[in-house]
Amino acid sequence: MGQGAITVSWGFAAVLAALVVVAVAAALIGRLGVGRGVVTASARAVLQLAVVSLLITAVLRSWWATAGFIVLMVVVAAATSARRVSTVRLGWPVVLPIAAGALPVGAIIVASGTMPLTEVAVLPIAGILIGGAMTATSLSGRRAVDELKDRHGEYEAALALGFLPRDAALEVCRPSSGQALTPALDQTRTVGLVTLPGAFVGVLLGGGSAVQAGATQLLVLVALLAAEAIAVSLTIELVAAGVVSRRTGR
Structure with missing residues (x-):
């Protein structure tokens, strides 16, 4: 041990x-x-x-099993965000920002050869990215929906000034919803000074060098920023378009 x-x-x-x-x-x-x-x-x-x-x-013995587990991760993440943002009936479109944030970023990492194309490497990074996109989607979506509800008068005022419904909604919800990226930004800014996150420690415990650990953690943090930024941007667009909303109490 x-x-x-x-x-x-x-x-x-x-x-x-x-x-x-x-x-x-x-x-x-x-x-x-x-x-x-x-x-x-x-x-x-x-x-x-x-x-x-x-x-x-x-699971890690087969690419099919690994892919199936990743799909399960996305489904569970979408269900979780749907409950946080909206009713399940109206919230399931949040699968789009979660998938669009996590999967392309993960594909870029794998395609670049930065990470080995093995099940044991792909599954953990997929979980990290999907989890980050889920959190960002939940935070930004809930904040956007609440802002539109609480500041409905401002939304109607923007419509009266000639704004299109989407643009009026974005004027109200975009500034506060962007704060969903604050945790990821703070973690990236303070890494090594305040925290030594899991990827860094995991590489060290696995026998890697400190340089390898630092490179791995840097890759994870920047990838999370990319995935979460995509997720937040798409979530706000879905809320502004009325695709994701909360019409019944929750």
């Missing part, structure tokens, strides 16, 4: 349980209304990672 590997034991389980209790307590004290969500999210993470840990070896 590597020196940096975590030992799975009863102590590990106890630490996880304690951290969940701390998170729930903080949410309750702060009246954040997410205490139950912390518990359910943690429980789902345990179950899902347990299943993935058992299946991942089999």
